[in-house]
Amino acid sequence: MLPKGFKVGGVRSGIHKKEGKKDLALFISDVPSSAAAMFTKSVVKAAPVLVDIEKIKKGGKFSAIVANSGCANACTGSRGKKDAEEMCSSIEKHFGLNKGSVLCSSTGVIGQYLNMPKFKSGVNLLEKALGVSFKNEEEAVLAIMTTDTFIKKAHKKIKVKNGEITVWGCVKGAGMIHPDMQGLHATMLSFILTDAEVESKSLQKILEKSVDDSYNCVSVDGDTSTNDTVIVLANGQSKTGKLSSSDMKKFEEALNEVTLSLAKLIAKDGEGSTKFVEIEVKNTKTKNDAKKIGATIATSPLFKTAVFGADANWGRVLAAAGRAGVNFNPDKVDIYMGGINVFKNGAALNFSETNAKKALLKKDIKVVVDLKSGKAASKYYTCDFSYDYVKINGDYRS
Amino acid sequence: MLPKGFKVGGVRSGIHKKEGKKDLALFISDVPSSAAAMFTKSVVKAAPVLVDIEKIKKGGKFSAIVANSGCANACTGSRGKKDAEEMCSSIEKHFGLNKGSVLCSSTGVIGQYLNMPKFKSGVNLLEKALGVSFKNEEEAVLAIMTTDTFIKKAHKKIKVKNGEITVWGCVKGAGMIHPDMQGLHATMLSFILTDAEVESKSLQKILEKSVDDSYNCVSVDGDTSTNDTVIVLANGQSKTGKLSSSDMKKFEEALNEVTLSLAKLIAKDGEGSTKFVEIEVKNTKTKNDAKKIGATIATSPLFKTAVFGADANWGRVLAAAGRAGVNFNPDKVDIYMGGINVFKNGAALNFSETNAKKALLKKDIKVVVDLKSGKAASKYYTCDFSYDYVKINGDYRS
Numbered sequence: 001m002l003p004k005g006f007k008v009g010g011v012r013s014g015i016h017k018k019e020g021k022k023d024l025a026l027f028i029s030d031v032p033s034s035a036a037a038m039f040t041k042s043v044v045k046a047a048p049v050l051v052d053i054e055k056i057k058k059g060g061k062f063s064a065i066v067a068n069s070g071c072a073n074a075c076t077g078s079r080g081k082k083d084a085e086e087m088c089s090s091i092e093k094h095f096g097l098n099k100g101s102v103l104c105s106s107t108g109v110i111g112q113y114l115n116m117p118k119f120k121s122g123v124n125l126l127e128k129a130l131g132v133s134f135k136n137e138e139e140a141v142l143a144i145m146t147t148d149t150f151i152k153k154a155h156k157k158i159k160v161k162n163g164e165i166t167v168w169g170c171v172k173g174a175g176m177i178h179p180d181m182q183g184l185h186a187t188m189l190s191f192i193l194t195d196a197e198v199e200s201k202s203l204q205k206i207l208e209k210s211v212d213d214s215y216n217c218v219s220v221d222g223d224t225s226t227n228d229t230v231i232v233l234a235n236g237q238s239k240t241g242k243l244s245s246s247d248m249k250k251f252e253e254a255l256n257e258v259t260l261s262l263a264k265l266i267a268k269d270g271e272g273s274t275k276f277v278e279i280e281v282k283n284t285k286t287k288n289d290a291k292k293i294g295a296t297i298a299t300s301p302l303f304k305t306a307v308f309g310a311d312a313n314w315g316r317v318l319a320a321a322g323r324a325g326v327n328f329n330p331d332k333v334d335i336y337m338g339g340i341n342v343f344k345n346g347a348a349l350n351f352s353e354t355n356a357k358k359a360l361l362k363k364d365i366k367v368v369v370d371l372k373s374g375k376a377a378s379k380y381y382t383c384d385f386s387y388d389y390v391k392i393n394g395d396y397r398s
Numbered sequence: 399m400l401p402k403g404f405k406v407g408g409v410r411s412g413i414h415k416k417e418g419k420k421d422l423a424l425f426i427s428d429v430p431s432s433a434a435a436m437f438t439k440s441v442v443k444a445a446p447v448l449v450d451i452e453k454i455k456k457g458g459k460f461s462a463i464v465a466n467s468g469c470a471n472a473c474t475g476s477r478g479k480k481d482a483e484e485m486c487s488s489i490e491k492h493f494g495l496n497k498g499s500v501l502c503s504s505t506g507v508i509g510q511y512l513n514m515p516k517f518k519s520g521v522n523l524l525e526k527a528l529g530v531s532f533k534n535e536e537e538a539v540l541a542i543m544t545t546d547t548f549i550k551k552a553h554k555k556i557k558v559k560n561g562e563i564t565v566w567g568c569v570k571g572a573g574m575i576h577p578d579m580q581g582l583h584a585t586m587l588s589f590i591l592t593d594a595e596v597e598s599k600s601l602q603k604i605l606e607k608s609v610d611d612s613y614n615c616v617s618v619d620g621d622t623s624t625n626d627t628v629i630v631l632a633n634g635q636s637k638t639g640k641l642s643s644s645d646m647k648k649f650e651e652a653l654n655e656v657t658l659s660l661a662k663l664i665a666k667d668g669e670g671s672t673k674f675v676e677i678e679v680k681n682t683k684t685k686n687d688a689k690k691i692g693a694t695i696a697t698s699p700l701f702k703t704a705v706f707g708a709d710a711n712w713g714r715v716l717a718a719a720g721r722a723g724v725n726f727n728p729d730k731v732d733i734y735m736g737g738i739n740v741f742k743n744g745a746a747l748n749f750s751e752t753n754a755k756k757a758l759l760k761k762d763i764k765v766v767v768d769l770k771s772g773k774a775a776s777k778y779y780t781c782d783f784s785y786d787y788v789k790i791n792g793d794y795r796s
Contacts, residue, residue, distance in 0.1 A: 043728060044716050044717060072713070075713060075741070075746065076745070225717060226716075301787070308788060315508025315624075318442050318473055318509075318624075322443075323438075330442045330473065387788050394707030
C-alpha cells in the first residue's frame, strides 16, 4: 500500500521504557521529496518541532522523517535541540542522505532528555527493518505509538491522466489531543507519504486546508500538545509528472480522505474512550461559528460524561453551545442525539428516554445541532469521558 | 450572623425529585434594598436569568430573592419565562412586597418546566421557615444545593464610623462551574446580603470587580452554566448611613473576602474532587495574561487527572500554559508544585519524586507558574478530576 519509492520501518531502541515496545521509526524516500508541514501553535514547542520549523522554512527537498516514542524531547532547552539535530544528522550519515534533508518528531513524556546512546543503537537496527510490506508499515506506526490502543493508518489510490498515485498516511495520538496547528508555525504525529509530484508550495496550501477540516476538528481532551506535527512528503515516484488541475483536485480529495479517516481514528482511540462521537453543527452564519460551537461541545466534560452514561442530556449540549462565543437565537435551535430529535425550536421534546438510551448505548454517536440561521456547517469529532480516562492519566508519567 | 433586617429560610416543596431534600429558599429584607447582580454570559440564558436581567435593568429597589433547586427552568421558552415571573409575583403577593421587587433563581436539570403547583405549596411553607438563626441560614442554603456536598456560606463583620456592617453570602455549585459573568448581562448561584447602605450603581461596580477576582477565577469543569447568578442586596439596616470613602473601601474589602472564600469553597466541593488546587500565575505582562494561563491550566483534564494521581507532571502545566493564547518565553519559566520547584528557567529540575508525591497527596495543592516577564499576577482555583467526577456526571440527569 505504500506509495512508490518509499520505505518505512520501526525498531526497538530502548528509548521507550515499556518493555519490548518499538520506539523508533523511519519513513524514507528513495529520492529527495517536496515537503509540507504543520506544527503545534503552542508557545511551548518541543525541540524536534523547533528544529523542523527551521528546516521547513529554509525550504528545499527532504528525504526522510525519523520519529521516536517514549520521550517528547520537550522543555529540554538547548540540549534538547542539539539532540533533535543529532537525530536528523545521524540518519543522514547512516543512510547517505543530503545534509538537512531529514525531519524529526518525538512523542512521549515531556521534560526528559532523549537517550542518545539508545537512539544511536536504534539507528543501526533501522536499516534492516526498512521495507515496503504491510509488516513494515505496521512496525513503523507501532514505533510512534504511546497510549494508542491500535494502529492508525489509511491510504487512497487514485487514477490520474498518466497513471496512478497513492496517498498513504499514519497518525498516533490518543491523549493530549486537541490539535491546533498552523503552517510553519500534537501529541499528535501524522506522517503522510505520496508518490505524486507536487511542489512544496501547493502541497503546503493543500495540507493546511486538509488539516483544518480533519485534525483541527478532533478533540480528545482539549489539550493541545507541545509536539503536534503533520508532515507530508511527495516524492513524484509515481512518475505521473506534473498534475493537471483536475488531477490536482483528485489528489487533494485523496489527501482529505486520508487525513479525515485518520482524524476519526484518533477520536475512536481517545484515551479511555468507549464511544466515538461526531458533532455536526449546521445552518450557522459562518463555518467558523459552527466549528467554535462543535469544539466547545466536544471539549465539555459534562457532555462527554453524559455520553459515557448514555444520557440524552441535551441541556449540556445547549449549555456548551451557549458559551462558545457565538451569538445565536436559542429559540430556533434543534438538537438530535443518536438520530433522535430531543429539542426543537428552543424547547424540549417529549422523546422516549428508552429509545434515546438505546441509541446512546451504541459505539458510534452522532449529535446534530441545527441553529437554523445560516448556511454554513462543520463537523467535529471526539469521544466520551470515562473512568479509564482518569485512570490512564492519573498515572501516565509514573 | 445575618445582616440586620434580613430573614432567610428553606423548605421542601417537592420540585426537586430527591426525597426529602429542601428545594425552595427565600432571602428577604424588611425594607426595600439596593441591588446589584451579574449573570451568565452564555447565549443560552435560563428563564429566571432573563426575568432578573429585565428587572435589574429597570432599576429600583428589591426586597427578596426566591430560588429553587431541582429544576433549572432553562430552555423552557415562553412558558418558562411566565413561570419565573410567577415565582416572583407569588412571593410578592404572599409577603406583601412591592410589585417587581422580587428576583428569582433556579438550578437543576435543564429543559424541564417548573412544577408550579409544588412551588406554590412551597410558598405557603416558607413563611414559617423564615428567620435569622444559624438553622435558618443552613436551611436556605440547603434548599439551593444540587450536587453540592456541603453548605457554603461566609460572612464578615466590619466596624465603620457609625457602627458595624455585616456582609453575608452563600453559594451553591459543584458542577458546570466555570463562571463567566458580566454586569447585567453566573449553575453557580450566589446571594449576598448586607446591611450596609450602598446605592445600586456603586454596588454594581464593586460587585463586578469582586466577581472578577473570585467566581470568575474558579473552574470545576470548564462548563459555564445557563443559570449562573450573583445577586447582592444592601438594605441599609445597619443604620450606619452613607459610607465615607474609607468605610466604602472597608466594605469593598469585606465583600471581596466573602466572595473569595465562597469561590474557594466551590472548588473544594467540585464534583468528585479529592483536592483543592490554587494556581498562581505570576510575573506576567498583564493580569489578563495571568488569568488566561491560570484558566487554561485549571481546565486541562490532563493536569487535573495528574493532580488526582499525585503526579508532579509539570509538563502538563507547561503544555497548558503554552496553548493559553499568551505569548511568553518558555526558557524563562519556573514551576512549583506543592511547594517544590520542579522546573526552572525552561528546564526540568532533578527534584525528589518521593517528596513531590508526598506534597501532592495533600488535600490542598498550590501550583505556581512564574513567567518572570512582568509584574502582573492572578490566582485561579480548581480541583482535581477523579473517577467520581465521571460517575456523578455519567448519570446526573437520570
